[in-house]
Amino acid sequence: MNHQARRIGFASLLTGLVSLLLLFLSGCQQQDNASPGAAVPARTSITALIWAPDWPEEMLQIAAEFSKLNPDVRVDVQFMIGNSVEENIKPRIASGNLPDLVSVNPNAYAAELADQGILADVSTTSAWNNMLSPLKGDWTSRQSRRFGISGGVATTLIYYNKALFARAGIKELPTNFHEFLMVCEQLKLAGFTPIMWSGGFPNMLGNGPFSFGFANNVVAREPAWKQKIGDGTLDLNTPEVADIFASIALMPQRGYVQDAFMATDYDEGIRLFKDGKVAMAFHGSWAAGHLLHGNPFEVGVFIPPWNAPGKRVVPVIGSETGFAVCDTPHKAAAMRFLEFIAGKGFSILQRKRQNIPPFKQGAGTLASDQRMIDYTNMVSRYPVTASPYYSVLPSNSIEQLHRLMQDVLTGTITPAQAARRLDASVKNEAKMHYK
Structure with a gap:
């Protein structure tokens, strides 16, 4: 009697384990068949159109580091070609294919884009607040829109x-x-x-x-x-x-x-x-x-x-060629990327370029050759500059x-x-x- 009961009890236990195993496998199958969006948070993809004739690898590294720290944003870096920033931007504007972040020059053309609402105002960013005061006039339009951050002096x-x-x-x-x-x-x-x-x-x-x-x-x-x-x-x-x-x-x-x-x-x-x-x-x-x-x-x-x-x-x-954010649906994510370029990402550029940074305070140690520092300090004291x-x-x-x-x-x-x-x-x- 006891032996028979043990046999019945063992069979019941085995049946229960099999049922649990089937239930587990069914759940796994349902999870495998689920849409990727249900398991992984949605990512925003932004496009960065960049003028980087001598530092493309550094720009790619900056984008990779940013996405590592911001897994919800993917940066598609595209590089400008030709002889000027403007000749790369004009076709994109004409076709309505705006990048989310773009290299721009501090000139009347970019300022006009800002006044037309194509470039976003960056005056609320920490990058703008940290930029050297003498450079800010270069990046302010006639309608007082702050349209970009300088890439250097x-x-x-x-x-x-x-x-x-x-x-x-x-x-x-x-x-x-x-x-x-x-x-x-x-x-x-x-x-x-x-x-x-x-x-x-x-x-x-x-x-x-x-x-x-x-x-x-x-x-x-x-x-x-x-x-x-x-x-x-x-x-x-x-x-x-x-x-x-x-x-x-x-x-x-x-x-x-x-x-x-x-x-x-x-x-x-x-x-x-x-x-x-x-x-x-x-x-x-x-x-x-x-x-x-x-x-x-x-x-x-x-x-x-x-x-x-x-x-x-x-x-x-x-001011050197800098960075601006276009007024696109992904403007908020592009602003975050702009802040990163002007913050932690800027030291990646400086390790190679060793130019004069355009900021009051750098994020970490910024490499700048002393000869360039001395030269820039010297010419900035001249009574007339162009x-x-x-x-x-x-x-x-x-x-x-x-x-x-x-x-x-x-x-x-x-x-x-x-x-x-x-x-x-x-x-x-x-x-x-x-x-």
Whole structure:
């Protein structure tokens, strides 16, 4: 009787265990068949359209670090191509295919986008509050919308190979354009190519010799230059502006630049300097990490002496290309990403770029080369300074300028013709948009 009862009890227990096992497997099957959204929180996907010609890996790392800390947001990074930020943005606006976060320049075009409601106001972010006060005016529209965060303090300068200068017997740095040409001639006679000219990437010609030519030939003579560009009253059809283009063309005419300079792009220009094939590079502070480090020679820097003898040089300094948020359905997530770029993510950029940060306080240790700090502090104390060309000219005139510089370099047009066409472009933009 007891033995029979034990057998019945064991059978009942076994039946119960089998039922539990079937119930468990049924639950697992139901879970497997459930929709992914039921098990995993929904993620917001944002698009970031970025201008990063020399730091794409760092931008991808920033996006990955952000998504790791913000698992509810996925960042799709897309990189701009071509010669300017504006030529990448315009087709996206025309087609209504806005990114959520975008690289922008601190110029009238971006400010107009802000006043049209395309770029969101970032004034409530900690990134805006932490940005250096002198830079905030660059990022404020006519309707007082704060439309972006600077990527750095931007200035252009000449990097030079101290070993080649010494071998050429150059003991003093040039302080005006006449002395600069003499230095170039001395380097050429010693068998060295004096300077890199990026004919294939006119963006750098704009940031370098055009910006400094404009600073010393226009800004030095006209204190109200910025207002007059805006209202269309600045006369650029002048011998002084023609001289800006003539100086750009003069370098290859005298044999002071590398062979095939019209095909030299951004990366190739940097390699030429780092390989010791050119003695100087007229480049931006944003390339300091590339140009100052990892070379078999010591590198120095000096202010491009685009001033006439007896005149004080006008340096170029302002805001670098920065970041803005578009007014899209994912604006809140994009704002979080903007805060990360300007916070923890900024140190990732600085480890490579070593530019001057645009912030009062950095998140962690920000690497900045002391030579760049000293240079920036020096030029910021000058009584008259000018802005980089991308924050000076209207967007369509920027694209026009690129073609004009290349046409002057190939001899298709004269410097005087280039000045006349640039003048017409700037005045036409003022008539159409800024009155």
